[in-house]
Amino acid sequence: MSLFMLLALVFLARALQVSGQSTFEPQPYCHPVSGNFSSNPDYWLHATPVLRAHWWFDYASLVRRQYTDYWIGWKNISYLFAFGDSYTSTSFNISGEKPSPSSPLGNPPYPGSTSCDGPNYIDFLTTTYNQSYIQAYNLGYGGATIDDSIVKSGFGSAVQSFQNQVELEFLHTYVNNSEVPWTASNSLFTIFFGINDITNSFAPFASHNDSVNYELVKAYEGLVDELYAAGARNFLFMNVPPVDRSPGTLEVGTIDQSAEASFIGAFNFRLGAFVYNLALRHTDTTLFTFDTNFLFTKVLDDPWQFGETAGYLNTTEYCAAYENGTKSLTSFDPSCGIPVNQYFWLNSLHPTYPMHNFMGSQIAKILSA
Ligand SMILES: *[C@@H]1O[C@H](CO)[C@@H](O)[C@H](O)[C@H]1NC(C)=O
Ligand SMILES: *[C@@H]1O[C@H](CO)[C@@H](O)[C@H](O)[C@H]1NC(C)=O
Ligand SMILES: *[C@@H]1O[C@H](CO)[C@@H](O)[C@H](O)[C@H]1NC(C)=O
Ligand SMILES: *[C@@H]1O[C@H](CO)[C@@H](O)[C@H](O)[C@H]1NC(C)=O
Ligand SMILES: *[C@@H]1O[C@H](CO)[C@@H](O)[C@H](O)[C@H]1NC(C)=O
Ligand SMILES: *[C@@H]1O[C@H](CO)[C@@H](O)[C@H](O)[C@H]1NC(C)=O
Ligand SMILES: *[C@@H]1O[C@H](CO)[C@@H](O)[C@H](O)[C@H]1NC(C)=O
Ligand SMILES: *[C@@H]1O[C@H](CO)[C@@H](O)[C@H](O)[C@H]1NC(C)=O
Secondary structure, rough: HHHHHHHHHHHHHHHHHHOOOOOOOOOOOOOOOOOOOOOOOOHOOOOOOHHHHHHHHHHHHOOOOOOOOOOHHHHOOOOEEEEEEOOOOOOOOOOOOOOOOEEEEOOOOOOOOOOOOOOOOHHHHOOOOOOOOOOEEOOOOOOOOOOOOOOOOOOEEEOOHHHHHHHHHHHHOOOOOOOOOOOOOOOOEEEEHHHHHHHHOOOOOHHHHHHHHHHHHOOOOOHHHHHHHHOOEEEEEEEOHHHOOOHHHHHHOOHHHHHHHHHHHHHHHHHHHHHHHHHHHHHOEEEEEEEEHHHHHHHHHHHHHHHHHHOEEEEEOOOOOOOOOOOOOOOOHHHHHOOOEEEEEOOOOOHHHHHHHHHHHHHHHHOOO
């Protein structure tokens, strides 16, 4: 057995040593070897063996990071700017009530309108796993893709892509705004994209290949650079969960599930490579990555090993009566057999809130470590 395999097994063993309100021990960020990959097109398309090995190794953990002076700690974060799609959105209206001590996420009333039938991970991070008073500006928008010119949302032109969230909303509203006095060190930028980009470009899978991932991550990189130029220094990146295991994929029947899984893997690989590269290009950034794919896989395989998800009894299908959300956190419809919060999937693509609770708790642990 090679040393590499041995190390991988040790990591796996550690990752499995969990029970109840458990966590995965965050691994230290391995500072990358010197080099400037961004100017080398091969970097994107055929990552070097060193980089592959690094990412593969690192993939076993939930986090990789580099700390800088701008990161004073989770307890010192006062402003959270969230970018994402329906997994992130609380339906915040940027022109409506602003975040304030009595309403840390502004509008609509807590937990907002989410895709998980309860509070989502941004809600949990802001009001449950926070260690300070946080004002959260959640620009996430249901159906959003990274850049409509690469993969269209498919849900109409009102949908705000990552590009719109950055350029039309964030830069326009929250930069040079004395009412929102965020700084490099009192703010955290969370970014969670790729689900819609993948499901929308994969569905007509005939024409699909990894070059779209290349374009997507390149656009993603450009948008993060715009945030950086505006002063953002602390980032949390989340990769794409295994939506190849969602009821939406399974019910179509004709989608090659393992091909979708590889496509997600390819996107996530590029995203990891982007973060690796970002650390090289901007050495004054603090970067956290959250391996959403790993966490979802663990829970879907065995939800009972974690306190937050131990209530799940059905991890494979959703119940139609619950698909558009329910009246209470524990609503029960006889046609579903069990209450809504005992289903992992609320509908064809979205998990219910216990999974978001778990995500929030694990993200906070990484941020506080
Ligand atoms: C890395 O390459 C990019 C693109 O060619 C260039 O703009 C940048 O200055 C290079 N950075 C370093 C540190 O050499
Ligand atoms: C960070 O937060 C802690 C606890 O609230 C506080 O004691 C400390 O002064 C803060 N550090 C800075 C640099 O603001
Ligand atoms: C957002 O709030 C503004 C101001 O109250 C309102 O005019 C607008 O219709 C709202 N937008 C949505 C999508 O609800
Ligand atoms: C966390 O946020 C909630 C809601 O804003 C607030 O009531 C609570 O005091 C915060 N916790 C800490 C430790 O500051
Ligand atoms: C913010 O203000 C600075 C200094 O005046 C200016 O250079 C920068 O372009 C402004 N940024 C935005 C996004 O308006
Ligand atoms: C990948 O897809 C793009 C866009 O459909 C196409 O232009 C390109 O030729 C394809 N590449 C390969 C290697 O199939
Ligand atoms: C999961 O829920 C669906 C929809 O109610 C049901 O058809 C299926 O039998 C359930 N699966 C398990 C393992 O309970
Ligand atoms: C949920 O909403 C969709 C779209 O509006 C609709 O087709 C479906 O019937 C709704 N399901 C339930 C249980 O109300």
